[in-house]
């Protein structure tokens with residue numbers, strides 16, 4: 001029997017316990033032995049909970065218990081998760097986590113520590129919730145140079161964009177709804193400002209290039225400025241607005257960005273609605289592949305965490321190699337990326353054409369007093385110069 005400790009008895013932690021309980025028979029068969037939750041670390045008490053007697057408040061109890069061979073972290077945030085992770089590995093315990101903030105910041109370091117001790121540090125649930133994407137990148141797509149990895153990486157914002165578009169719903173109402181459904185982060189700013197997607201694309205980019213990518217260097221725009229008017233234009237154009245995290249191989253490095261994009265129906269990400277996530281991968285040999293599924297929520301995320309626990313039990317005497325070195329990759333400026341821009345402005349057609357040249361105008365029913373258009377392909381530097389010259393830009397959304 002393998003004894004584990006779960007840190008945090010919130011949405012994901014309680015989901016891990018539930019998955020282990022509900023699928024006990026099949027999990028035992030696949031892991032080769034039974035997995036038992038010996039401790040659950042949480043500040044709170046849980047009177048009446050079937051696992052009430054396993055609740056502890058002091059991490060030292062877990063760290064010092066030689067019976068615990070796997071520590072599963074589901075608390076979120078960088079600290080104290082990082083201290084607990086290091087403590088677990090130094091005490092000879094494997095570590096599994098769903099925590100993207102922790103992994104984006106300290107993934108390379110924790111993997112190196114685990115490698116040195118012949119242990120494992122797995123984080124399959126940190127990107128895409130229940131979607132298998134970390135393991136395929138590490139095990140299946142190793143023959144390719146990845147030219148693009150882009151995706152809908154945040155369930156909360158995708159749910160919100162979908163509801164706003166399909167139901168004409170208000171930003172605040174759909175946010176509340178997403179929070180109630182357990183998709184959003186404790187502080188939803190991380191979702192709506194794109195910080196969550198930013199950490200996830202940093203993790204994916206680190207895995208495809210095998211080096212540390214600092215999320216602080218990724219240009220990040222959220223969805224807070226997207227309005228019902230933008231949704232009307234998108235519909236008139238046959239497009240959907242989605243928050244994407246994307247990395248493109250450019251020379252020896254990558255350009256990475258998180259921003260809302262207008263997608264048309266030829267884009268594989270166009271059909272990704274609601275809380276679903278999807279990761280699109282373009283390999284230089286593989287061509288295109290897409291990974292799609294439940295990107296947030298208790299049981300999908302817990303399912304990926306438990307899959308990591310099973311993998312650890314199967315490899316408890318060996319380190320599963322993971323290519324993510326601590327040396328930093330210097331990302332290129334996101335303005336090197338070329339594309340078209342959807343723009344709304346109160347400026348006149350002649351002023352627009354003087355600055356942007358030939359553009360395609362967009363009309364949407366019931367909107368007056370402004371002009372909307374899509375530019376020709378231009379890089380980010382050219383766009384910034386043109387936008388400054390024109391002035392009075394009400395909205396700008398990238399078109400993919």
Ligand code: HSE
Nearest residue numbers: 154155156184185296
């Ligand atoms: N808040 C995140 C989301 C949870 O909405 O995608 C999963 O990482």
